[in-house]
Amino acid sequence: MGKLIAWNIMSIDGFFEGDEPWDLRLHEHIWEDDLRDLSLHFGEEAGLLVFGRATYEGMAAHWPSDTSEPEIARYMNRIPKLVASRTLTEPEWNNTEVTADPVGELARRKQSTDLPIYVFGSAELVDSLLEAGLVDELLIGVAPVILGSGTPLLKARVAARPVRFLESRTVDTGGVLLRYRVTDA
Template identity: 70%
Template structure:
């Protein structure tokens, strides 16, 4: 069964975009050789990329014409992609399917392939998938910057959810990568002993 990994870059104050939609200037504070290497590793191992509609539209507008990172653009354009949307009926970006029932579709796909499935960006979708119990890991790139205002990555959850640290490491730009496991079952609502 493939793990579903929610991947995003956030500012040190937990914002995944600035005040305006697609204001991702905080990415410049963490992007460097280490994040580039991680991006290429994701491209080699992932079986599927998943997006919410808004993130899909931004990615589909960017990657087919990107020339700054050809290796990353190659895998972004060629890999299988799934977009969750109740309003889109078709997708123009190559190798992309649209589904209105993302929860059922991801349950099916997780069981059909043992390669990881990555959710890129897509805060609303990530929230829905966490609530549905489908997220196995949360991978965060913490950019070394405070934005002060913008859109938080995590929306109000239905209750506390403990996470299990899998890995944390500094990257060459002064940011931090943190990988958390998302536990299943009643223990996820319990506070850690301490």
């Protein structure tokens, strides 16, 4: 069975973007060789990349024409992608499928693969997948910056959601990678 891993970067005060959508300047504080190597690792092992619609649109606008990271662009454009959307019907980025039922679709896909499935960004989608019990691991890159405001990575919960610490690693920028297994509530 495939493992569903939610990957995102946040500031040390918990924001994954600034006050405006796609204000991802916090990435500048964590991105160097270690995160580049991690990104290449994702491309080697992932069987599927999953995005919410807003993240998908940003990625689809960037990667097909990116020349700054050719190895990452190559796998991002090649790998199968799934976008969760009720409004998008005709994805333009190659190897992309659309689902209006991400919970049902990802439950089926986890059963039909042994390869990891990565959800990149997409905080709203990750929240719904956490609620449905489909997220196996959270992988969070903590950028060494305090944003002060923005969009929080994790949503407020009515009940606690236990996680089990798996590992932490400092990266070359002073950021930290945190990996947790999501356990049953």
